[in-house]
Amino acid sequence: MKTVILKPTKDSISLCAEQLKSGELIGLPTETVYGLAGLALAPESLAKIFEAKSRPTMDPLIVHVALETPSTAALMKEKLIDPKELSDAAVKKIDRLIRKFWPGPLTLVLPKSSLVPDLATSGLPTVAIRMPAHPVALELIRAVGSPLCAPSANQFGKISPTSAADVKKELDGKIPSILDGGECERGIESTIILVDEDAEVFCLRPGSLALEEIEAALDGEKIRMKALDSSQGPLKAPGMLKSHYAPKTPLMVLEHRLDRLTTLPQIPQTAKKIGVLVMEGNLQQAENLAEAMFDHAVEVRSLSRDGESNEMARNFFRALRELDECGADLILSEPIPNGTGGLLYALRDRLKKASTPAKAG
Ligand code: TXA
Ligand code: MG
Numbered sequence: 001m002k003t004v005i006l007k008p009t010k011d012s013i014s015l016c017a018e019q020l021k022s023g024e025l026i027g028l029p030t031e032t033v034y035g036l037a038g039l040a041l042a043p044e045s046l047a048k049i050f051e052a053k054s055r056p057t058m059d060p061l062i063v064h065v066a067l068e069t070p071s072t073a074a075l076m077k078e079k080l081i082d083p084k085e086l087s088d089a090a091v092k093k094i095d096r097l098i099r100k101f102w103p104g105p106l107t108l109v110l111p112k113s114s115l116v117p118d119l120a121t122s123g124l125p126t127v128a129i130r131m132p133a134h135p136v137a138l139e140l141i142r143a144v145g146s147p148l149c150a151p152s153a154n155q156f157g158k159i160s161p162t163s164a165a166d167v168k169k170e171l172d173g174k175i176p177s178i179l180d181g182g183e184c185e186r187g188i189e190s191t192i193i194l195v196d197e198d199a200e201v202f203c204l205r206p207g208s209l210a211l212e213e214i215e216a217a218l219d220g221e222k223i224r225m226k227a228l229d230s231s232q233g234p235l236k237a238p239g240m241l242k243s244h245y246a247p248k249t250p251l252m253v254l255e256h257r258l259d260r261l262t263t264l265p266q267i268p269q270t271a272k273k274i275g276v277l278v279m280e281g282n283l284q285q286a287e288n289l290a291e292a293m294f295d296h297a298v299e300v301r302s303l304s305r306d307g308e309s310n311e312m313a314r315n316f317f318r319a320l321r322e323l324d325e326c327g328a329d330l331i332l333s334e335p336i337p338n339g340t341g342g343l344l345y346a347l348r349d350r351l352k353k354a355s356t357p358a359k360a361g
Contacts, residue, residue, distance in 0.1 A: 029181025035150025085111030275323030309342035
């Protein structure tokens with residue numbers, strides 16, 4: 001199959017809607033990362049998603065909706081969730097979050113209805129749902145007339161795509177079309193939040209909506225992290241595997257930022273070129289410093305001008321992908337700056353997972 005990158009015109013969006021309705025998958029721009037979209041309520045389309053990504057079916061998908069006026073009531077009208085399983089207090093919080101953050105990079109884990117195929121949720125009684133903020137994503141969902149499942153459009157465990165060209169590299173020949181919605185504005189995935197039966201709020205995956213923004217919307221209520229722990233019963237976030245978002249090139253995180261390093265890391269003798277990821281500052285200066293420090297050819301990327309975490313997040317996967325593709329034998333990354341404010345926490349999660357050697361796929 002030939003994979004074509006399409007400008008998002010009215011005609012190309014209609015074409016993609018038809019392709020989706022006939023069971024094909026589409027590369028979909030969102031404000032976070034590009035998704036691999038298929039019909040959320042059709043098990044055959046879902047099966048294709050898992051196959052195209054080589055993703056294990058134990059890793060559940062996110063259902064993407066396009067509500068006219070985002071609210072819990074509008075979501076219930078879509079018949080994707082089972083409101084009987086939610087207390088009034090939980091509904092109140094969920095409604096607040098939906099009204100405040102949708103469309104946007106917030107995914108909510110809610111009790112699923114029987115309409116949602118078990119394949120979408122890996123057999124869990126809950127379904128993850130979000131309303132993306134990218135106009136092309138919303139237009140496409142509306143043109144199809146039913147929700148779409150869309151995991152990040154990368155091969156399982158690999159670097160998430162933030163441009164149409166990235167998607168083509170990951171899925172060439174496996175999908176007919178990729179809608180080109182430009183570079184992703186956020187750059188890392190949505191934040192996943194669970195509001196449980198007792199209306200307690202947990203974060204299952206930090207992402208491009210900062211936790212303090214969600215806490216502020218809940219009158220300062222503290223959100224706890226829910227880590228993956230199979231000994232505590234069913235997995236609440238099976239996708240939170242240790243290794244993820246990983247480049248093919250080995251990635252090592254340095255102990256300190258480049259200009260504060262006192263000892264150099266051990267670099268294999270055979271290495272010819274190293275990629276260097278710095279967090280902030282002028283690229284030319286970072287290049288000069290790296291060239292002076294290492295006896296190797298270096299390729300340097302800087303994530304931001306001044307350490308602003310939204311900018312760092314926006315550039316993170318792109319920089320990692322470029323370093324992965326530059327022919328380096330090793331990538332060295334500065335650690336994410338201290339602190340948990342803004343997107344630093346989510347960035348630390350992504351860098352940690354990217355630097356754990358992948359066991360499979
Ligand atoms: O920003 C995003 O969320 C992107 C764009 C394309 O929308 N999508 C994305 O999907 O990141 P994906 O498939 O890469 O991540 C889905 C993750 C799963 O790995 C799992 O951690 C969590 O969502 N998830 C899905 N359903 C769940 C459920 N019922 N309970 C707990 N976690 C769930
Ligand atoms: Mg993913």
